[in-house]
Amino acid sequence: MIKRKIRELLKETIKNFWGDISSLVFEVEKPKNEIYGDYATNIALVLKNKLKLPPMEIAEKIASKLREKSFIFLKIEVVTPGFINFWISSNYYIENLKKILEFKEKYGSINLGKEKKVLIEFVSANPTGPLHIGHGRGAAYGDSLARILRFTGYKVVKEYYINDKGTQMNILGESVYLRAKELSGEKIQFPEDYYKGEYIYDIAKEVLALYPDLLSMEKEKAIEICKKLATKIILEDIKKDLENFRVFYDNWYSESSLYEDEKVEEVLEILKEKNLIYEKEKALWFKSTLFGDEKDRVVIRSNGETTYFTSDIAYHYEKFIERNFDIAINVWGADHHGYVNRLKAALQAFEIDSQKLKVILIQMVNLIEGGERKSMSTRKGEFVELKELINEVGVDATRFIFLSRSADSPLDFDIELAKSKSQENPVYYVQYAHARICSIFEKAKKNGLNQISWEDVNWNKLKEKEEIELLKKLEEFQEIIESAANSFAPYKITYYLLELAKQFHEYYSKHRVLTEDLSLTYARLGLCLACKIIFKIGLNLLGVSAPEKM
RNA sequence: GCGCCCGUAGCUCAAUUGGAUAGAGCAUUGGACUACGAAUCCAAAGGUUGCAGGUUCGAGUCCUGCCGGGCGCGCCA
Numbered sequence: 280m281i282k283r284k285i286r287e288l289l290k291e292t293i294k295n296f297w298g299d300i301s302s303l304v305f306e307v308e309k310p311k312n313e314i315y316g317d318y319a320t321n322i323a324l325v326l327k328n329k330l331k332l333p334p335m336e337i338a339e340k341i342a343s344k345l346r347e348k349s350f351i352f353l354k355i356e357v358v359t360p361g362f363i364n365f366w367i368s369s370n371y372y373i374e375n376l377k378k379i380l381e382f383k384e385k386y387g388s389i390n391l392g393k394e395k396k397v398l399i400e401f402v403s404a405n406p407t408g409p410l411h412i413g414h415g416r417g418a419a420y421g422d423s424l425a426r427i428l429r430f431t432g433y434k435v436v437k438e439y440y441i442n443d444k445g446t447q448m449n450i451l452g453e454s455v456y457l458r459a460k461e462l463s464g465e466k467i468q469f470p471e472d473y474y475k476g477e478y479i480y481d482i483a484k485e486v487l488a489l490y491p492d493l494l495s496m497e498k499e500k501a502i503e504i505c506k507k508l509a510t511k512i513i514l515e516d517i518k519k520d521l522e523n524f525r526v527f528y529d530n531w532y533s534e535s536s537l538y539e540d541e542k543v544e545e546v547l548e549i550l551k552e553k554n555l556i557y558e559k560e561k562a563l564w565f566k567s568t569l570f571g572d573e574k575d576r577v578v579i580r581s582n583g584e585t586t587y588f589t590s591d592i593a594y595h596y597e598k599f600i601e602r603n604f605d606i607a608i609n610v611w612g613a614d615h616h617g618y619v620n621r622l623k624a625a626l627q628a629f630e631i632d633s634q635k636l637k638v639i640l641i642q643m644v645n646l647i648e649g650g651e652r653k654s655m656s657t658r659k660g661e662f663v664e665l666k667e668l669i670n671e672v673g674v675d676a677t678r679f680i681f682l683s684r685s686a687d688s689p690l691d692f693d694i695e696l697a698k699s700k701s702q703e704n705p706v707y708y709v710q711y712a713h714a715r716i717c718s719i720f721e722k723a724k725k726n727g728l729n730q731i732s733w734e735d736v737n738w739n740k741l742k743e744k745e746e747i748e749l750l751k752k753l754e755e756f757q758e759i760i761e762s763a764a765n766s767f768a769p770y771k772i773t774y775y776l777l778e779l780a781k782q783f784h785e786y787y788s789k790h791r792v793l794t795e796d797l798s799l800t801y802a803r804l805g806l807c808l809a810c811k812i813i814f815k816i817g818l819n820l821l822g823v824s825a826p827e828k829m
Numbered sequence: 830g831c832g833c834c835c836g837u838a839g840c841u842c843a844a845u846u847g848g849a850u851a852g853a854g855c856a857u858u859g860g861a862c863u864a865c866g867a868a869u870c871c872a873a874a875g876g877u878u879g880c881a882g883g884u885u886c887g888a889g890u891c892c893u894g895c896c897g898g899g900c901g902c903g904c905c906a
Contacts, residue, residue: 282845308845315849324848324886334886360886362849405906447906562904573832573902580904587906616833617901642834643899684842687834689899691841696855705854707868715866722865755845762845774843777853788861788870829868 280757281367281375282307282318284351289322292344297330309755316356316364317751323361334361372750373738379753379809380733384816387760392433398598399425400532401610402521403440406513407451408476410520410665412644412692413612418665419681419822420641421610422526423769426820431764436604438530440594443510444538445587450474452506456498458483459505463494482509520666524674525822534590542593543585547578550592555628565592570624588618592625599631606635608767613640639767642689644681672697675823679706682821683773705777709814710826712780716811717827719792723804726793733805740802745786749806752782756813760820769821776817783810 285307293303305322323338330337338357345365346355354366379386401421404414421437429435442448454474461467462483469475486508487493493501521528537543547563550556555566561581565588568575578589598607611618619640623633646663668677676697683705684690696704741750756775763771792803818825 306845306848308848310849311844311852312850319848321848321887327886358849360849407906442906445906450905560904564904577904582904584904586904612900613834614900615906618906619833640834640900688842689835693841696841704868708854711866711868715869719865726865758845766846770843771845774853781853784869785871787865788867791865793865829866 280761281351281371281754282309282758285318285320285365288345288348289320289341292341293322293326295344296340297326303329310364315358315362316354317367318365320363320365321361323357323363327361335359337361338363367751369741369747369750372747372754373741375754376738376750376805376809377733379812380805383812384819386812387757387816388430388432389757389761390432391761391764392428392431395433395605396603397428397433397435397606397608398438398602398604399428399435399608399610400438400440401608402517402526403442404517405442405447406510406517407447407474408513409478410517412646412663412665412668415524415665415668415677416644416681416690417610417612417641418521418524418526419678420639420686420769421608423678423682423772423821424608424610424639424767426822427760427764427769427772430820431760433606436529437527438532439528441514441531441533442587443514444534444590445584448506448510449502451509452502454479455483455486455505455509456502459487459493462487465494478513479509482512485512520664520669523669524665524678532594534594537590537593537597542597543589546593546596547589550578550628553628565625565628567621567624567628570627572620572624576621588621588625591622595622595626595636596629596631599626599635600629604635606637608637608639610639610641613642616640637767639686641686645689645691647691647693648695668694675710676704676706678822679709679773682769685768685770706823707829708784709776709780709818710824711829712783713811713814713818713825714827714829715787716783716807716814719807720804723793723800728793728800728804731801731804736801736805737798738802738805740796740799741806743786743790745782745789746803746806749782749786749810752779753809753813756817763820772817772820776814776821779810779813779817 289305289307290303303322303325305320305325307318307320310316310319323334323341326332326337327334335357338361342355342357342363345352345363349368351368351371352365353368356364356366358364399421402410402414402418404410410418425435425437450473454469457467457469457473458479461469462480483505486505489508490496490501490504493504496504518531547556550565555569556563556578557566558564562577563579564575565578566575576588577586578592579585595607598604619638622638623636626633626636672694680692680697681690741747756779759771759775763769790803792800792807794800794803815825
């Protein structure tokens, strides 16, 4: 990567001139404006205070030394107030092009993670109803992040935490029970905070089919049956939706299992030993304020039941202490942000570095239909289901749109736009570029250009402005991958692909690939193939297909 | 009231984590297919980065205070 190369050269040069300057923080970056070269550094400005020399003088000294490396640098300039600007020789970009052709789909997969074990927990929706649009965003994000981290050398495990316990589950069971009664002709009173969705009727029907005598059973038992069966049915539905969305998990982790395996008990015991639990108003509290939480939290309610938090403490204890993950990434809806400190406090209580837990808060999804914003609530039964969205819009477009924004910003999902198969829809813009390249190769094949040996190509034939721009853009890919991995930001890849596609379409419309000049044709085919490889890798990291024909 | 996120072109969002003249897409207007796919390309226009201070060579980005929006603030999950 050229950026890194420049950085190394700068460090080396400074060491030779002024000795080892420890902890020097400086930037090497791509200027927005091309008149400042391909890359620029502020190193002289940063050194000014330490060396007590005018920055221009420092910059000039460094520049004159680096000008000796003419294979890499075409030109180096120094400008006020002390920036050093570099123009990179196309030799360098051509070397990179060859690397892409050599490594193919492995290109860019550097070992950033050093085999560190990462657990990505995402979606983890309660099995109380079908997945909706908001879960879809989390699913696309978590899955893409997993792909990116795997690609960059992390050992990734994808996990879905099933909240198959607690109050909400009881309400689910009772909701189904009531609907079953209703279906059997009984008049019922349906409480405001119960699950009102249509799907509850479907489940009730299934329960009645399997247990015709349900309503003559003892109520407690009947509700228990409803709860069990509802959970199973809904979970299977969730699983199916996710698979259709190309999201596959390594583990489905049940909250109940934490109780069956006595993990919760074990963890509470440890906290008690550490003197971090006390009793107040008939409940047991964890002293989370000692670790930066706003208030202490209940772990055993006055009715003897645990809370969701209690399970979560055990779950995360298990993640770090027993399964020994180096990093745990939790992808949550932004409405859970108040929960972060509490969980980090629990980790600290166990002397686990809370930095190891990375909570990604994903902002809400607003559905736009006919210019109207639709809000979503599982309880009220008002939501657009993920499966509907996939059916109407398609997996590729849905994933691409979900991954086109930073997690920090709320996302407006415009169904009409997503469904349109035209220019407005960005996913096709990228896929079309890929398909176009495939089509060129199809044509080349017909013309008898079959087996091309890339070693013999005269790359110096690539001289057009658009060709050089494409070469530069291809070189940037490595940097984008690193940045996306380091900042957990798949959207950076989405953006990059759109930019690469734009440049490719521009090139395509200005220059022919298949020409009379055979050696030029070979060089251009090589450039196209490199683009195709990058499109394929990039789309794959988003979980979007790269079709050869559209 | 307190906490978190956000405020950038008419709309939806970027901006290399403090860099030089703030960029894309959509929408609008006008143009380009008798050569590899027009799901494409070219051009025009669009801005006091919510407001006010501060930090420094340099601020959309950092600090403080307001204004506006979203989300939280349970012995729910």
